[in-house]
Amino acid sequence: PSPTGKDVHIGSVATALMNFAWAKKNGGKFIIRIEDTDQSRLVPGGEAKMLSTLQELGIIADESPLVGGPFAPYRQSERLDIYKKYAKELVENGKAYYCTCTPERLSEMRLAQQKEKKVPKYDRFCLTKQDEVKKAIEQGSKYVIRLLIPDTEIVFTDLVRGEVRFHSSSLDDQVLLKSDGFPTYHLGVVVDDHLMEITHVLRGEEWLPSTPKHIILYKALGWEPPFFGHVSLLRNPDKSKLSKRKNPVWASEYVEKGIFPKTLLNYLALMGWSHPEGKEIFTLEEYIRVFDIKDIQTTAPVFDTTKLEWMNGEYIRQFDTETLKRKVCEFIGKSYDESIIEKSIPLVRERMKKLSDYPLLCDFLFQKPSQYEIDFIKYKSAFLEIRNYIQSIEHFTAEQIGVSMGDCAKKLGMKNSEFFMILRVAISGKKISPPLNESMEILGKDECIKRLSAI
RNA sequence: GUCGCUAUCGUCCAGAGGCCUAGGACGACAGAUUCUCAUUCUGUAAACACGGGUUCGAAUCCCGUUAGCGACACCA
Numbered sequence: 030p031s032p033t034g035k036d037v038h039i040g041s042v043a044t045a046l047m048n049f050a051w052a053k054k055n056g057g058k059f060i061i062r063i064e065d066t067d068q069s070r071l072v073p074g075g076e077a078k079m080l081s082t083l084q085e086l087g088i089i090a091d092e093s094p095l096v097g098g099p100f101a102p103y104r105q106s107e108r109l110d111i112y113k114k115y116a117k118e119l120v121e122n123g124k125a126y127y128c129t130c131t132p133e134r135l136s137e138m139r140l141a142q143q144k145e146k147k148v149p150k151y152d153r154f155c156l157t158k159q160d161e162v163k164k165a166i167e168q169g170s171k172y173v174i175r176l177l178i179p180d181t182e183i184v185f186t187d188l189v190r191g192e193v194r195f196h197s198s199s200l201d202d203q204v205l206l207k208s209d210g211f212p213t214y215h216l217g218v219v220v221d222d223h224l225m226e227i228t229h230v231l232r233g234e235e236w237l238p239s240t241p242k243h244i245i246l247y248k249a250l251g252w253e254p255p256f257f258g259h260v261s262l263l264r265n266p267d268k269s270k271l272s273k274r275k276n277p278v279w280a281s282e283y284v285e286k287g288i289f290p291k292t293l294l295n296y297l298a299l300m301g302w303s304h305p306e307g308k309e310i311f312t313l314e315e316y317i318r319v320f321d322i323k324d325i326q327t328t329a330p331v332f333d334t335t336k337l338e339w340m341n342g343e344y345i346r347q348f349d350t351e352t353l354k355r356k357v358c359e360f361i362g363k364s365y366d367e368s369i370i371e372k373s374i375p376l377v378r379e380r381m382k383k384l385s386d387y388p389l390l391c392d393f394l395f396q397k398p399s400q401y402e403i404d405f406i407k408y409k410s411a412f413l414e415i416r417n418y419i420q421s422i423e424h425f426t427a428e429q430i431g432v433s434m435g436d437c438a439k440k441l442g443m444k445n446s447e448f449f450m451i452l453r454v455a456i457s458g459k460k461i462s463p464p465l466n467e468s469m470e471i472l473g474k475d476e477c478i479k480r481l482s483a484i
Numbered sequence: 485g486u487c488g489c490u491a492u493c494g495u496c497c498a499g500a501g502g503c504c505u506a507g508g509a510c511g512a513c514a515g516a517u518u519c520u521c522a523u524u525c526u527g528u529a530a531a532c533a534c535g536g537g538u539u540c541g542a543a544u545c546c547c548g549u550u551a552g553c554g555a556c557a558c559c560a
Binding site: 030031033064066067069070096128137139143146147148149150152171173175187190193194195196198199201203204205206207208209211213215216217218234235236237238239259261262264268269270299300301302303304307309326327328329330331332333335336337338340341342347349362365377378379380381390391395416431435438444445446447448449450452453459460461462463464465 | 485486487488489490491492494495496498499501507508509510511519520521522523536542552553554555557559560
């Protein structure tokens with residue numbers, strides 16, 4: 030990943046998950062390398078956050094800037110000498126060349142090309158006068174190193190899309206080494222993938238058009254290219270590339286809403302892939318066992334949070350009370366009474382889709398409602414009666430409350446639905462709430478009477 | 485504009501020439517249970533983009549059209 034955002038992008042998590050699964054399945058290593066070659070787009074703290082999020086999600090790296098490894102350093106900004114060495118080697122072998130064109134000249138050139146409806150491409154202005162260019166560089170001119178694209182057809186077999194062919198005439202003489210001494214993505218990724226012995230490059234489809242350049246680079250360096258596979262990009266509901274305007278894109282935003290890491294991975298696994306037995310819910314271990322690159326779908330999936338939330342609800346219902354209580358406590362923090370949380374879990378387990386639903390459902394168990402969804406004026410006398418009934422309940426349990434309230438409704442001549450509705454609102458403030466009798470039991474007799482008296 | 489990728493219910497997927505009167509899941513709708521909501525259960529609606537081929541036979545193979553997306557930076 031590239032630390033140009035405040036956290037890891039959900040699409041990167043999806044791709045990372047496939048890479049992780051493929052590596053684990055085949056006894057390989059999963060490596061995280063930070064591609065921080067664009068100084069201007071660096072987001073402070075972004076790298077640390079994306080690394081910790083990946084960790085939290087359970088995508089654990091065998092080698093990374095944090096844990097190290099045999100091919101360290103794993104941060105491209107710390108490998109500048111390596112890239113420069115290979116770039117110069119390329120120049121010496123006639124596979125690349127120096128260029129001192131200014132950004133101004135380049136943009137003028139492109140403008141002119143566009144006006145003539147030509148493909149914008151570098152015109153090799155500097156290639157024809159390399160001696161002159163080298164002299165200028167010696168005198169301190171800023172320069173870049175460009176790949177000399179040969180005239181050829183590039184054919185390769187993409188692991189997920191099959192045979193893909195490009196003609197090099199559509200390719201630009203790609204800058205490999207920037208004037209600030211940093212490599213571009215293209216140089217960095219090829220050099221490091223080779224040096225770090227990467228066997229499979231599974232990445233987003235936005236890289237498909239650059240792959241021919243990478244293959245040319247591998248050949249120019251005399252190296253064997255790895256296997257490439259390009260997976261489809263996650264989409265917004267309108268099919269455009271998943272963007273933060275239309276969806277939360279940072280992985281931690283989902284966790285912060287109370288979506289479990291396991292849910293997120295499980296759901297992401299289903300983007301462009303399906304379990305051979307048609308299962309929807311499965312563990313990471315099982316995914317690793319049955320995953321295969323050849324089963325990846327080529328169509329671009331819409332990231333639909335509705336199904337994600339359904340799935341999270343399924344996970345919630347799988348937890349026992351103790352586990353779910355712990356997760357709720359961790360999520361909402363210390364300001365809530367733990368014993369009440371524990372008692373309330375059975376009432377809300379089937380009603381929650383994500384942890385952030387808990388306070389919405391249960392706030393009335395911790396404090397008196399601040400407003401009521403219906404007007405009680407015509408029920409004043411009814412509440413007097415209800416209070417008397419409650420007062421006379423000896424064992425204040427859900428069951429006893431149910432019996433007593435049933436009797437009370439009968440005495441008042443009210444329909445159960447109407448009776449329980451006004452009681453529900455008086456207790457919880459809302460027309461929709463967890464089961465009423467059980468909620469009243471948790472609140473206790475005194476608190477119930479207090480609430481009924483207050484209206 | 486050029487190059488490339490893609491095209492099955494609203495959404496996620498199954499389907500790798502006859503097993504397809506196209507299957508599952510989410511969502512929607514209806515019903516059952518119920519003091520609300522939810523859970524659970526039952527049922528319903530809902531798709532092979534279009535046009536040509538190939539073949540005895542096409543959702544599946546080929547070509548074209550259309551549409552969507554991506555790439556064309558000293559960004560990744």
